Amino acid sequence: MDDILNVQNLETRFKVKGGWNHAVNGVSFRVSEGETLGIVGESGCGKSVSVMSITRLIPIPPGQITAGTAMFGGRDLLKLSDQELSKVRGAEIGMVYQEPMTAFNPVLSIGRQLTEPLEVHQGLTRQQANARAEELLSLVGIPNPKERMRDYPHQFSGGMRQRAMIAMALVCSPKLLIADEPTTALDVTIQAQIVRLVKELRQQLGMSIIWITHDLSLIAGLAHRIVVMYAGYVIEEAPIKKLYANPSHPYTMGLLNSLPRLDESEHRRLESIDGLPPILHKKPSGCPFAPRCRFVVERCHREVPALLTVEEDHRAACWVNPHTRRER
């Protein structure tokens, strides 16, 4: 299938006291039409910065995109002018953010905020835009949409706010929806509702989705393909079934091991990976995961692992095959 978005070798860094924080270090991924891509990794691994760089929603400065391309609809988004890019944002790419409370403007009504993209991108009148926004609000399951349009964000519950945020992202029927940890701030029961909602919407509207999460179990039934990130690198990439069946990077194995599994008979203690992802003040000369890795060999300290093919559609960046413990 055709790629709707193809990101190659993206590098983003932030100016910090005394140097740079290398947040994204040559990330490549693609999303094809109708596909849902999950981007997974612990907090601080560069997931948000990777996708926010594509639409240049990172603060610049201190941020700086130093390399890469992001082909979307035949154009490189990273080369567009601010004006050209603003025609893509909201119209062709919809965004949903982690904190629905702070991501809405507290002083404007929900209706006002939902209709804005329609006014700027499609030139609709206020009435037309209101009608469309109401339609979207009822689509995402908000009762009495006409009345709720007049409410302010603080009058919505957390789950309702995130539903409204999804409606706002979809109001111009974008080809791509980017959701950055859209359920992390919500209660567990509401998380599941939001995932179910997005699945339904995907079926009705057919858009591609990038869904960022640190919780692999959450998107098990949602994502078609997974990209695992660590320290600003893509360290494994595979269709979701292959990733579950054959995780080929120690970090992914760690993430999966720390998931409770339904098919297990006895109660196993949840395993987690010790330590935290690093903040890279200079580009590493070896594998950034090496300090936390059980399988580390001498080469890991010398060379940053390349993404190597494990099987068809499945690549991992590890010098060792963790199943055989042999170097690849």
Place this chain on the structure above:
Amino acid sequence: MTQYILRRALQAILTLLVISVLIFGLISSVPGGIMSAYSENPDFTQEDLARLREKYGLNDPVPVRYAKWLLNVLQGDWGNSFTSKRPALQEISDRLPNTLLLMGSMFLVTLAIAIPLGIYSALKQYTFFDHLLTTVALAGQSLPTFWFGLLLIIIFSVLLKTPDGKPLLPSAGMMTLGQPFNLLDRLRHLILPVSMLAVISAASYMRYMRSSMLDVIHKDYVRTARGKGLPEKMVISRHALRNALIPIVTLLGLDLPNLFGGALFTETIFAWPGIGRLFFDSAMKTDYPVLMAVLMVYSFLIVASNLLVDLVYTVLDPRITLD
């Protein structure tokens, strides 16, 4: 809403009553009594003073005098000025519009300078212009008001002249004597007094505006607005500005009494015939009917503008509810 305003109005009336008791007591307890301003005057004999005291009822105890004053005021009679003999209310209504014109102009000019420059400075953070503006603002903020007013007079009324030898800008009064009212002439008279106050207060408001704006443009909802593809102008004017103005309105509310206090200085330096001057003159002569009236009008303006600020606040921020 109406209920809220009614309740606040009732509170305001109570506040004004308390204020009136306090200032009546203060004025009545000036050393030497209300007539002290005349007791040193050789034109007044002891008999004259006694007669005046009798006439104005100054021999009654203070609470009785206050009660009489209040009863009269409630019937719309604020007494007559000791010096001009005209009704105190007349004195005020002659001058209050002048003060409101001066304060209103200075208020508008302050905001017209401070808000755009503050926004600009924030959006261009750490550029040459930002550094320039913040440095100038810091300097402006530290100017002593009197000194700056005199400097303005020296430059624009003494040193700089029109081709026919008149001062470039008038430094006293609010109109050229002997001429009928003329808008241009009024504006020319406003320039120096308004500049004195506006430049100094604009300097501090600019700095507040800058930091409030900087605070807001890093908020999540501003990123959301950009993420929706709004043009940057709309992001700033619709999403950032309104949030950035909320703390400025709070500040303005706190600052209003100072604004009215500023009238006293300005009207004195630039001989502006407003109630600030009236206050000064009547205080010098312990002209208490006028003094009471002026202070009550000041208090009313402050109480009323605080109510107004609270209302503006609720319009700007829907999270604030009136009750």
